[in-house]
Amino acid sequence: MNDPAAARAALTAFLRGVERRGVVFAHWQGGDPVAGDAALAATLRDFARTAPGAPFAEWPRRFWAMLLAAPQLRGSARQATDLPAAIASLASGPRAALLLRVVAGLAESEAAAVLGIARPTYRLALQRALPRRDDGGADPDAWRELSQAAQLAVRAVPAERLETIAMLRDGLRPRAVRPVPATAGRQRARWLWPATLAVLALTAAALAATWWEPWSSDEPDGEGARIRVEELPPSTPAARFEATDPLSGHRDLDLLVAQATGEFPDDADPAFDAWLVQALAQDAPLPDPPATSPVDGDAASREQVDAP
Structure with missing residues (x-):
């Protein structure tokens, strides 16, 4: 051909x-x-x-x-x-x-x-x-x-x-045919039907639970409520203080008064002193600083010389 x-x-x-x-x-x-x-x-x-x-x-x-x-x-x-x-x-x-x-x-x-x-x-x-x-x-x-x-x-x-x-x-290796045991089908049939019935029963129970009365959240008002809400009495904290005296409610009022009268201790915190100067500068001029003794002056001078 x-x-x-x-x-x-x-x-x-x-x-x-x-x-x-x-x-x-x-x-x-x-x-x-x-x-x-x-x-x-x-x-x-x-x-x-x-x-x-x-x-x-x-x-x-x-x-x-x-x-x-x-x-x-x-x-x-x-x-x-x-x-x-x-x-x-x-x-x-x-x-x-x-x-x-x-x-x-x-x-x-x-x-x-x-x-x-x-x-x-x-x-x-x-x-x-x-x-x-x-x-x-x-x-x-x-x-x-x-x-x-x-x-x-x-x-x-x-x-x-x-x-x-x-x-x-074609030079290919034939697929090996494995004999299926006669008991394999019977063993599979023993557990297949019970498992199927169990799944159907669980599905029906889950579906029925969606309409069950105790699971419903619609309850009468005031009866059986799990969370109760009460309103607090009205309060006006700002009315307890005078608006013209902002320092009257300060927690360090006693220290401020002691500084103003010269009764503030000498070993006070320097950081507090800095804050106090800024706080008092908003209302009144600061008082004159206390005079330093010659000993204190010499010590201060030595500190300035020794400082890098």
């Missing part, structure tokens, strides 16, 4: 058409489903890489020949217990000849080309693989049952198995 898009679409359609048949063929030919899935995944990957260079008419022969040549399918299927008895009892060659017909659905010429033998030789191998009666003759009823069993097996391939094969084909 010259169109790459059309070639990819044709390859996808072909692989999708043979993957279910390939699952059953690999399983029944090798006798191991896990090994068969691995062989099919490898065949799908290799065929998708080499098919675009081959004519479309040769795709069926190439695909089934590559799958039949997978090393995972060379084992014996006689020990397998999940295969039809008519398949498990055959040798590898006759079993392949039979599966190419009933599972792969190939014509005699195509099946012979897959096995690399002539058409009469394939017909002889197929006759030897057919179910037979006790007298050695062919059993048509057993043949029809075997064909129906193959068709049912192809249709019954689960999608999860195909997904695993696709992941193997």
Whole structure:
């Protein structure tokens, strides 16, 4: 095909058409489903890489020949217990000849080309693989049952198995399926319903509490009030003092009077003296400072000299 898009679409359609048949063929030919899935995944990957260079008419022969040549399918299927008895009892060659017909659905010429033998030789191998009666003759009823069993097996391939094969084909690690214990559902059911009922009961109680009478704050005035308010009697503190005498209410009035009369102690606080000078300067001139003695003057002079 010259169109790459059309070639990819044709390859996808072909692989999708043979993957279910390939699952059953690999399983029944090798006798191991896990090994068969691995062989099919490898065949799908290799065929998708080499098919675009081959004519479309040769795709069926190439695909089934590559799958039949997978090393995972060379084992014996006689020990397998999940295969039809008519398949498990055959040798590898006759079993392949039979599966190419009933599972792969190939014509005699195509099946012979897959096995690399002539058409009469394939017909002889197929006759030897057919179910037979006790007298050695062919059993048509057993043949029809075997064909129906193959068709049912192809249709019954689960999608999860195909997904695993696709992941193997793409080189991905399939997700491990962990079996769920049978007791897990029962244990969850034991606590789920009680917990649900408890939540519903708590929700109903909380909703009913919003209309409950004791929680209401609407109470009659004067009865049952938690906070009582009383008005204080009127008072006019400013009326106790005369506005023309601002110093009459001063807490240091006695000290002010002692300073004015000359009875203030000599060891008074200098900071208080400074404040007192400023306070008295607002109403009356300050009295003359007391005269200092010569000793005091000399001491003051020495302090001024010693001061930096």
